[in-house]
Amino acid sequence: MIGSKINLVPTGISLVDGAWGGFYRGGTYLLIGPRKSGRTTLALQYAMEGIKNKEICLYFTSMRPKDLMIIAASIEFDLQTHLNNNELVIVKVTPPMDVYDSGNPDSHLLEYLNDIVSVVEQYQPHRLIFDELTYFVGFENMNLLQQAFLRTIESIEEKNTTSLYVLGEPATPFAQNIVDNVAQYATAIIYLQKNQNQGPNQQGGRATITPNIGHTEGQFTADYSIEPYTGVKFDFESKNRFRRSAETPAGGSGFPGEAPGASSFQAAAEPGNFPGASLSSKYKPLSDVDAVPQPMSVSNQYTLDEFKLILNNQIALYKSTGQQFTLISLKLDTSADAKVITINQLQNAVRLSTDKKDKICVEKNTILVLMSKGDEKSLNVLVAKMKTNLPNQDPQYLKLAMSYIFAYTIIANDRIENADSLLKEIID
Template sequence: MSGAIRLIPSGFSLIDKNWGGIYRGGSYVVLGPRKSGRTLLGLQFALEAAKGSEVCVFFTLMRPKDLMIQAASINFDIQSYMNQNLIIVVRIAPPTDIDDLYNPDDYLVEYLNDIITVVNQYHPTRIIFDELTPFIGFRNLDYLKDAFLHTLETIEEKDITSLFVIGEPATQRAQSIVDIVTNYVTAVIQLKKTDKSEDRYHGGQVVITPNVGHTEGRFTNTYQIVPNKGVTVELAPELRETSDYTFTPINQRRFDQTKIDLPSEPYAFSNIYNYNDFLLILNNQIALYKSTGQTFNLVSFKLDHAAQMKGLVTIQQLQNSVRLSTNKKDKICLIENKVIVLLVRGNAKSVMDLTVSIQNNLPNQDVRYINTVSELISIFNIEVDDKVENAESMMDFIITAENSASENYLPLSKYNS
């Protein structure tokens, strides 16, 4: 992701009012039953892009004429924007008879790969996929996780803001699939349709729930589908909630990790992962090395407990210094008193540059302070080689290195000398 992360209008007032918009390069899911306003919300998202002269790709299962009629219902002349090449409509036929195939998951993953192909062709700033449900019915949920995460990260690296429309799950297995997808996006917009309405407009309840950033929290409101306006919220006050999420992330942490404090900046990079997600990314990086020879480094920064006891620096401050010193493509994981970094194109120089940058991003730039803290932050670096078997063994090695007589952490002060 290039440049600073910033907020942009979403076209939905509940989000724009309470969150200030959506993140450029963020990923969002609209979840809800049929006729709940999912497609209209996607069209509002596209209209907001077009009004700002941004290129938006709209993947749809609908016939072009039907999509135009839907857009016209919210006073959106989609054809005029299509003529200007600001809206690119890509119609996709849903997969059929895939159960007869030897491996239907391989067939489905090609649809996800096609998203990347279209993105590379049109270079949009936003994409909407309405709807994704037929294309994520994988038998192997681990395969779905890998494929969707690869698609998502490829899109994010290009600073493209994405919105995926997904149907409300009707079975436990469908719920498991939805959990995987919603676990990796920036936020979820859930529409809960109700048959009861206080006036002539139908609607229901909408819940916006952040996974990453949007530190204002979760909001709930009633919504209506109004002609010429689309999905809008009523004037009833929003109800801020802090617990009882509608969807539950599927990954469970292996270690008791230190709570991550959000940085004071208005936006937080999304390259901080929990242990299980970090393992998944690391395994993908190992596979890439074995197939292409592209090397990488796994670097651990350990904070001595004395640093926190003396009030010099906390593990959250060290993590923030690391975050400010890494690129979006690099990945970070916090485990107890260690901040572990995957440098996806690492080498000896990039590791050295990272250590210098971390020192420059410490909370105090007094020379004596930096010298003192550099004695209390230690580094252990591994460059991938043919001996590496998998992510688990690589992580175990770097986590337990401090207990080894031959593999020791070095203080930053000595590593840089």
């Protein structure tokens, strides 16, 4: 934004902090490298630095939570403590490998990217880490990938969230094309190369940081090693001192060639100088139109009326073909402490724990889940997944949170007449 401060935030990645002074607040950064090159360790260092600076961090991971905690413990980063303090939110994501066998994987991947934005909107973090993004950007249509990724990062950048996305090192020309299409929209890229000649007890390699936008100090390269209790350590010594913000010159737009104190925007704002000032009075500039933000839609979540229609269709299908279904109702006790769990947190846990083909409806403090198969164990499976997607994995927290949630399951049977009568006994 012209005339405003662009803050640099410390990253905990010494090469970045020493060479550039940090990341731009609200920027989008990529961390690319092969497996076991230190990607997750660097991502955790970035999260840890944010927490040191009183920032909320949202961490998407495809790893088991316990495995992530072990890696964090190796750099003396106590994830559980920060989870308990609500300074860190960990969201477990499952790589969508099954979508690549479908007829149109791009449409499914598009939904996943939309879901990332929805979770960011819910938690409003200062920092976002996605470890790793590779499986979620395997689009066949490169134009659609560009549009979808750009829309995703712009939605997140608008919230001033500083993002770090982890990507695997491309092993094929197709994978390289995907990385190239994603990388062009990043503020900068961190690229890790493992040292192929290192011994069995050595870990490290060479890192290169390359700016796309800003960071006029330029590209830097340094050797690095992964040290116990320290993390990724770079062989780099900064000779520069950085300010934590960059500000445009007072009275100017900061564009080259503009005289100090002159502003073309100020001149344009004078009466009669607006573009289109000579147009008929029937027209008005869009600057006078109030923008009404629309909530991000979730692909398998429906309004109550839409849900009733789908449920009636499912009931009709059962009566004509015998195709069973399961309806699960989850009700959050109104006495639930907001510090323990909210309806939004429960909704997010349910959404992340269900398949795309399942239908979800939220009505007041009740969440309805319609599954297109009749299975008495559906609730057990759902609860097991929900526990891994709640904001905190501490056993005591899970026990307390679950005590506020009540479930009611209905499997298709001949006594069911229609959606209205079925939902009447579920929703107060």
